[in-house]
Amino acid sequence: MHEMSIAEGILDISLDTMHQHKATVIHSVQLDLGLMSGVEPDALLFCWDAVTQGSPAEGSTLDIRRIPITGQCLDCNTVFDVKDRTFICPSCESNIINTIGGRELQVTSIDID
């Protein structure tokens, strides 16, 4: 389950930030998660509870913001939300699409004290 190593990575980032600010408690962590990141949010939340046990982040909330998949048509440059993983341009029906959003996996803010 690769969510476990991802949760550990998020915890590392959170602890670094906490130490930099001479804080002692992590209340919550906000995470941008693209729909194409390959990460299962429920599994990640489960792993977050596990890896934070006994750490300053124990009992903290992992707020996951799902980022939709965004495509750009390489024929007409239209940017659109990809629905149901259908990579077809809504303007010209081209299927030559560059994925420009949806693979995000990034901590955006951390609430510490």
Ligand SMILES: [Zn+2]
């Ligand atoms: Zn197009």
